[in-house]
Amino acid sequence: MIKQGARRELPVVGRPPAERADAAQNRRKILEAASRIVAARGVESLSMDEVAREAGVGVGTVYRRFGDRAGLLYALIDDREREFQETFLHGDPPLGPGAEPLRRIRAFIDALVDRTEAQSTLLVMAEMDSPDARFADGAYAVYHTHLATLISQARPGTDAHYLADALLAPLAANLFRYQRRARGMDVDRIKTGLDDLITGLDTDHSAR
Amino acid sequence: MIKQGARRELPVVGRPPAERADAAQNRRKILEAASRIVAARGVESLSMDEVAREAGVGVGTVYRRFGDRAGLLYALIDDREREFQETFLHGDPPLGPGAEPLRRIRAFIDALVDRTEAQSTLLVMAEMDSPDARFADGAYAVYHTHLATLISQARPGTDAHYLADALLAPLAANLFRYQRRARGMDVDRIKTGLDDLITGLDTDHSAR
DNA sequence: GTTATAACCGGAGAAAGTTCCGCTTATTCG
């Protein structure tokens, strides 16, 4: 995550040129305007035109800075959750390093459930206008790598890469919201269910 | 699945009034036109205007019949897969009744992977313009009920309802397509990974 | 066969996302 839009085609070598000062300032203005609108009237009514107007820039600028609506929404999400990554990468056990892998997996998934609960509306909207955006976004990659590492420690020999995706999948914002709203499941029930799934990972399958 | 759009608000009691003959005919014409366009130029370029024109009706008619774009897409999907449901509900074992539950779960998930592979583009598009549509659609409900029943047989005492969602989640079209395209995973790898996850379900967790 | 009515029809137009392009400005290099 962190940097959105802006550079879609990278130069063959070397880092992308730094953002010009005025551009960086516009990025900030846009992000703040978007945040203000979301706080005031919800994500549903966040139109690109309005963001541009509120930020005092043209629509074109919003698009140049963030690529598309999904990009803007993910930037908004990232902006709020950078510290979450800190917690599980370098924080205290059982979330951070120090605890045994399976314990960390559980703690991580639990924390992710809470995060999803808090941001579900924003996440659903973001997923909506760009189906791959969730996976292309850096945040997902970080979660995936983290989980895959832990899984391969807990159960060497399995396809940790795939299982990480599979464990993250039930936390897709649209399913999560459907379970919460339409199915009437509460957060604890979801956590318990996922714990059950994780427990299965700890099994020795070779004998089967 | 089966019936899309048309009746969003049901009468309190009794079945909805039958579709008028001309309306039913338009439904057919629209579905055929849409199918033709998809076959010719892909789902990406399926615009409601064009469907209407090709079917020889007004746009309003398309919307009255199918509710929205997602509704039309799901109708298209259902139209092609009604027999899939037959297979696992009443077909031969191990997919159909007769085999032991865990065996049937595996067979079902495997078959679903193949179905997702075949329809992924259509499914991704449908999920895109209406985040809950996948779950609201009758097909998902059928899968969910089927799986939940099998899970509660295989492992009484667990939250089969939740686990069914969790097992279906990695088959979300957008994740699936991302794994196939961006991650370069092949279908067998996905099946194997899911089998691994299912195996975990067979564990006795009470001792843990 | 006539009439009442509920369903249906078409297409104009509103709303929102995205693209395009001529003009402006920050930055760099001599």
Add this chain to the structure above:
DNA sequence: CGAATAAGCGGAACTTTCTCCGGTTATAAC
């Protein structure tokens, strides 16, 4: 400081989805 240039800017215009409503037609009751 004074070009040269690459980056950035704004907003009009285009696209596509979806809504609305005045007029039409199928269906059923008499």
